[in-house]
Amino acid sequence: xxxxxxxxxxxxxxxxxxxxxxxxxxxxxxxxxxxxxxxxxxxxxxxxxxxxxxxxxxxxxxxxxxxxxxxxxxxxxxxxxxxxxxxxxxxxxxxxxxxxxxxxxxxxxxxxxxxxxxxxxxxxxxxxxxxxxxxxxxxxxxxxxxxxxxxxxxxxxxxxxxxxxxxxxxxxxxxxxxxxxxxxxxxxxxxxxxxxxxxxxxxxxxxxxxxxxxxxxxxxxxxxxxxxxxxxxxxxxxxxxxxxxxxxxxxxxxxxxxxxxxxxxxxxxxxxxxxxxxxxxxxxxxxxxxxxxxxxxxxxxxxxxxxxxxxxxxxxxxxxxxxxxxxxxxxxxxxxxxxxx
Amino acid sequence: xxxxxxxxxxxxxxxxxxxxxxxxxxxxxxxxxxxxxxxxxxxxxxxxxxxxxxxxxxxxxxxxxxxxxxxxxxxxxxxxxxxxxxxxxxxxxxxxxxxxxxxxxxxxxxxxxxxxxxxxxxxxxxxxxxxxxxxxxxxxxxxxxxxxxxxxxxxxxxxxxxxxxxxxxxxxxxxxxxxxxxxxxxxxxxxxxxxxxxxxxxxxxxxxxxxxxxxxxxxxxxxxxxxxxxxxxxxxxxxxxxxxxxxxxxxxxxxxxxxxxxxxxxxxxxxxxxxxxxxxxxxxxxxxxxxxxxxxxxxxxxxxxxxxxxxxxxxxxxxxxxxxxxxxxxxxxxxxxxxxxxxxxxxxxxxxxxxxxxxxxxxxxxxxxxxxxxxxxxxxxxxxxxxxxxxxxxxxxxxxxxxxxxxxxxxxxxxxxxxxxxxxxxxxxxxxxxxxxxxxxxxxxxxxxxxxxxxxxxxxxxxxx
Numbered sequence: 001x002x003x004x005x006x007x008x009x010x011x012x013x014x015x016x017x018x019x020x021x022x023x024x025x026x027x028x029x030x031x032x033x034x035x036x037x038x039x040x041x042x043x044x045x046x047x048x049x050x051x052x053x054x055x056x057x058x059x060x061x062x063x064x065x066x067x068x069x070x071x072x073x074x075x076x077x078x079x080x081x082x083x084x085x086x087x088x089x090x091x092x093x094x095x096x097x098x099x100x101x102x103x104x105x106x107x108x109x110x111x112x113x114x115x116x117x118x119x120x121x122x123x124x125x126x127x128x129x130x131x132x133x134x135x136x137x138x139x140x141x142x143x144x145x146x147x148x149x150x151x152x153x154x155x156x157x158x159x160x161x162x163x164x165x166x167x168x169x170x171x172x173x174x175x176x177x178x179x180x181x182x183x184x185x186x187x188x189x190x191x192x193x194x195x196x197x198x199x200x201x202x203x204x205x206x207x208x209x210x211x212x213x214x215x216x217x218x219x220x221x222x223x224x225x226x227x228x229x230x231x232x233x234x235x236x237x238x239x240x241x242x243x244x245x246x247x248x249x250x251x252x253x254x255x256x257x258x259x260x261x262x263x264x265x266x267x268x269x270x271x272x273x274x275x276x277x278x279x280x281x282x283x284x285x286x287x288x289x290x291x292x293x294x295x296x297x298x299x300x301x302x303x304x305x306x307x308x309x310x311x312x313x314x315x316x317x318x319x320x321x322x323x324x325x326x327x328x329x330x331x332x333x334x335x336x337x338x339x340x341x
Numbered sequence: 342x343x344x345x346x347x348x349x350x351x352x353x354x355x356x357x358x359x360x361x362x363x364x365x366x367x368x369x370x371x372x373x374x375x376x377x378x379x380x381x382x383x384x385x386x387x388x389x390x391x392x393x394x395x396x397x398x399x400x401x402x403x404x405x406x407x408x409x410x411x412x413x414x415x416x417x418x419x420x421x422x423x424x425x426x427x428x429x430x431x432x433x434x435x436x437x438x439x440x441x442x443x444x445x446x447x448x449x450x451x452x453x454x455x456x457x458x459x460x461x462x463x464x465x466x467x468x469x470x471x472x473x474x475x476x477x478x479x480x481x482x483x484x485x486x487x488x489x490x491x492x493x494x495x496x497x498x499x500x501x502x503x504x505x506x507x508x509x510x511x512x513x514x515x516x517x518x519x520x521x522x523x524x525x526x527x528x529x530x531x532x533x534x535x536x537x538x539x540x541x542x543x544x545x546x547x548x549x550x551x552x553x554x555x556x557x558x559x560x561x562x563x564x565x566x567x568x569x570x571x572x573x574x575x576x577x578x579x580x581x582x583x584x585x586x587x588x589x590x591x592x593x594x595x596x597x598x599x600x601x602x603x604x605x606x607x608x609x610x611x612x613x614x615x616x617x618x619x620x621x622x623x624x625x626x627x628x629x630x631x632x633x634x635x636x637x638x639x640x641x642x643x644x645x646x647x648x649x650x651x652x653x654x655x656x657x658x659x660x661x662x663x664x665x666x667x668x669x670x671x672x673x674x675x676x677x678x679x680x681x682x683x684x685x686x687x688x689x690x691x692x693x694x695x696x697x698x699x700x701x702x703x704x705x706x707x708x709x710x711x712x713x714x715x716x717x718x719x720x721x722x723x724x725x726x727x728x729x730x731x732x733x734x735x736x737x738x739x740x741x742x743x744x745x746x747x748x749x750x751x752x753x754x755x756x757x758x759x760x761x762x763x764x765x766x767x768x769x770x771x772x773x774x775x776x777x778x779x780x781x782x783x784x785x786x787x788x789x790x791x792x793x794x795x796x797x798x799x800x801x802x803x804x805x806x
Contacts, residue, residue, distance in 0.1 A: 071799065073465045075444040095765065168624060169616025170634075193558055193618025193775060280559055280767040283618055283777075299437040301761045302465025303799070 061315075067308040074304030086309035096310065099290045100317070103268050105199070106289075107321055110206055110270075111263035115256060118211045121148060122218035123244045127230050131240075135230040145219065152213040160276020163205045167191040195283040202287050206273050210266075214259050221252040257329045264321040268314060271295075290314050388423075389479040389702070390695035395425035398696035401440060403456040404432035406646050407512065407683065407717050412454070412700070415709040419699060422482065428700055435459040444469065449688035452697035455508070456683050463502055463684075464759055464800050470507040471687040473500070476698050482706035491705060491722045492681065498753050499681040503804050509701050510681030511713075513720040514641045515740040516570060517660030521653070522735060524633060532637070532661035536571070536603025539637075539664055543612030546636050553607060555614035555635040557622025561770035562763055565787070567639040568604060570663045570678040572596040573752060577671035585756050585805040587795040592784040599666045605780035608773075618771040627651040630658070639663065641680075645736035646718060660739040677747035681722050720744070759803050760794040 068086055072079035090096045125141035138144075151159065166173045169188045178186035191201045225248070233243050249256070271291035274282075281288035290310060298307035384391030400416070402409040409432040416428030431450075433439045437459045443449045444466060455461055477488040477496070492513060500508035520532055528549060533539040543553035556564060573580045576596035583591045591597070607613055614635055617625055626644070628634045630652040638644070645658050652658065663678060670676075685704075687697035703709055710726035713719070718737050720727060727733070727741050744751075757763055766787060773783035 074441055075461060075466045076469060077445055077447060164621060165624075167619065168621070169619045170614075170628060171624070188614070188616030190616045190619025190775065193616065193620075193771060195772075195777070278558070280764055280771070283768070283771055283775075285768055296761070296764055299441070299459060300462055300764070302462040 064308045064311050067305055068312050070305045072305045072308075073302045074298060074307075075302055079305065082305070086306045087313075089306060090309055090313065095285060095288070096290070096293055098285045099288045099293045100313070102199070102286070102288055103270065103290050103314075103317065106203065106206075106267040106270055107264045107317075110203055110267045111260050113203070114207050114210050114214055114263055115259055117207070118214035118259075119218055119244070119249070119256070121211065121215045122222055123240070123248060125215075126219055126222045127243065127248070128240055131234065135227045135234070145216065148212040148215050150212065151209050154209070156209060156272040157276055159205060159209045160273050163201075163208075164192070164277055167201060169193070192277055192287075193283055195286050198278065198282040198286045202270075202273060202277050202282075205277065206267070206270065209273075210263065214263075217259060218252060218255060221255040222248060225251050253329070257325060260325050261322050264325065265318050268318050268321060290317075384695075386480065388699075390475065390698045392423070392426065392693070392695035392699045394423055396693065396696070398426065398428045398452065398693050398700055399450040399691070400428055400430045400452045400454075400697075400700060401433050401436070401450040402430055402454040403436055403460070403683070404434050405457045406643055407713075407719070408432075409454075411709070411713045411717060412704070414712045415700060415703040418482065418706065418709055419703040422703075423699075426696065426699075428696075437461045444688070444690075447690050449691050450697075451687065451691040451693045452700050453686050453688065454511075454683055455686050460684075462759075462761055463508065464803075466686075466688075467502045467505070467507050469688055469690060470505075471689050471694055471698070473506045473509050473687065473698070473701065476509060476701045476705070477506070479698075479702055481702065482708070487702070487705050490707075490724055492724060492751075494749065495679060495681045495751055495753070496722055498751075499755065500684060501806070502759075503801065508684035508686050509705075510684050511704060511721055512681070512683040512717075513722050513740075513744070514643065514680045514682045515660065515720075515743050516566060516639070516641050516663060516678040516680070517739070517743060518567070518637045518639050518663055519644055519658055519660050519736070520637050521630075521633065522657035522659040523655050524636070530636070533664060534662070535668060536600065536606070536664050536666060539603070540606050540610065540612070542636065543607055543610055547612060551633065552614040552635040553612035554637055554639075555625055555629055556617035556774050557620050557625030558618050558771055559767070560622035560625070560640075561617065561774050562757075562767050563639050564604065564774060565757075565766055565770050566678070567663050568597070568600045569754065570752075571600040571603070571665060573678075573754075574663070574672045574676050575599070575666040575670045578752065581752060581754050582805050584791075585754055585803060587756060587760075587791050587802070589792060589795070590788075591791060592788040596666060597784065598780075600664075601780040601784055603664070603666060605773075608776050613774060613776070615775065618775045623647070623651075630656060641682075642719065642736065642740045645734060658734070658736040660736060660743060662743065672752075673750050675743075675746040675748070676750040676752065677743055678753060679744060679747065679751040680753040756791075756794075756803060760800070762790050762794060765790045 067079075069081055069083060070079040071082045071085075121144070125137040125145050127135050127137065129136040129138045129141070154162075165171075167175075169175060169190045172191075174191065175186045175189055178189075191197050229247060229251075230243060233247050238246065269291050270289050274287055274289040274292055278287045279292075281292060291314070294307050294310040294314070297303050297310060388394070398416075398419075400412055402412045409430055412428070412430050416430060420427055434457060436453065436455055436457060440449060440453065440461065444461075449469075455463075477491070477493065479487055481487050481490060495513065496510060497506060499510045500506050502508070518532065524530075525532065528545075530542060530545060533542050539553065546553045569584065572594065573596075576594060580594055580596055583594060614625075614628070620628075626638065626640075626648055629638045630644075630648045633653060642660070645652075662675065685701060687694060687701070691697055704713075705723055707723065707726055710721045710723035711728070713721050714726050715728040715732065718728075718734060720737070720740055727737075730738065733741065757766065769778070769783050769786035769790070772778040772786075773780065778786070
């Protein structure tokens, strides 16, 4: 049993196999077959979702953009256009700029750590087991899989409240343990109230909540890789790290990219965690997120126009993030298609 | 791949683009046509606002510490007087989120209790509200003129926006330093009157293994409240006016500097429990009311109700006047930061504006006010509607006593809520109370927040009186 048996002849490595070309006549045939059946199917499965999408996604989006150029208070039907004034205002506002930097930091750090950790865990429970016999995960893999998924089953707000109590300076578990084993400096140490620790603490809570889910996602992806490939690599003398880096990662690259983008979108929002852990924005606004600032601007300050502009900035940041992830993936060789056929 | 999906893709993109243009024409603010008004009745001494004698009044009431059934009670009183009219009370915990579309659509409720963390900023809607002076001028259900039976100056101080009485605040909140009378008695301590006395008490507290003060992260601003009150008591009403008008040096007024120094000395001496900036505020308050880890806590009178289930038995919660700087402050002894809270508003576009005012009239009458005081254990703006002394808790009694002692010398301010500064103030106050920021830097930080609000031209400024 060798890798060659599963790919085309050894002269063409699997990376270079192009998807099969379709014959040009198919397009014409498709048009000819515009029967009632097809049109009704088209209406039900494309028309309705499209209508829903336009009503509930596209139109609010356009509205938000148009309101961002007005001085709408949110509580009266009257407003007048103010051009780019709202954007100038938020982009020269120290608090909002701080929030942008916080979200950018979250978007860089959180997805990276979550993906590294969940990939490591996924590798362990799928292919990291004994190095003889069939390729399998470490002993008790099923158990680890279930317990690491638990945090994700807890609603985000509960996660936030729970960790808020665990990090409580006086009666929290963390300081209790630390002082208990002799670190008396941690008596009443405010993890979420100290400017140096507040952001890392919040990141830790988010990471704790998501690692399990992405681990399961990656497990599914790794299980899709035929075990023979891993066996072949092993026979060729590849260790676990080499296998993970040179076999697993390239083969589940698309999954990693998708996970990275999802996590980035989550980190640019991060509202629930930030609001549960530090509703006032943390020490010196060190955990303030754009979404928190947006909420208070809209409903407490009554400046919906400005809040809409913040929303647009958030949206643009998300797009920018996705674009960066895509181009990094392409630049590092992600465009070369890998197939197992 | 591309060949086959080309047809579908272009079709999709095309329909998307076409559809994208449609909603531009129909936006959320397209409504605005106000709903027809209920036909008004004739106004008379018995029906001063000319309410229609049949129909319903739509009331949306903040469902917080006071719940909403006290408005139901007032509604029953109203129905007794006008049998054809019913009051429909809808509880809400998120006033702004829930009512925003109704204000935009031009069909707001007839009366709203605009309170809680999700309240609508007054500066945003003040133009759409009725002037409630007519309610003060009307007679209550006992036939007495309402302005004679209430704390009128407190109502006007809290509810006047740009010369208009836009909000009728119903509950009377007294601000004080709260302590356990039983604990103080057992240790032979007396509540301090000045910041210097507080520092001395701090040493005694330390000797007893306790802190003088503590704080929680969402409530760090309570200390700013007490510092401003202290500065006003010491320096007189001008200090308050300078804050209200967002003067560029309002945090540099001598009495403000002195008050901040007073608190800083306590923090530096280690009499403030550390870790508050990472502690949820009710958890921190429980360390005071249940754990008795600290002696004093500055707060409004709601503290008793808020901590009811987490207060040590025989705590005997009692309020003392907030600290002054010297023993001879400018304002007379007993002057009190007392504020009328729970702002009720009557939107001008409501279907039944007279009905909204009539609900207020019922609430400001003796039966409803006494009901509120007895069942909510809190005071209203109606004088003499407090429950019997024997029915009062120690905390409620001290609120009542402090109010009586103060007489007309009560004061309050609203620049923080009006301009929405609390969230930013909290950031500075947490650092200051944790000992990470000096008093001077804290004042500078707070001043910067005021300066930013003063420079913002998008909102009308508060008229100071």
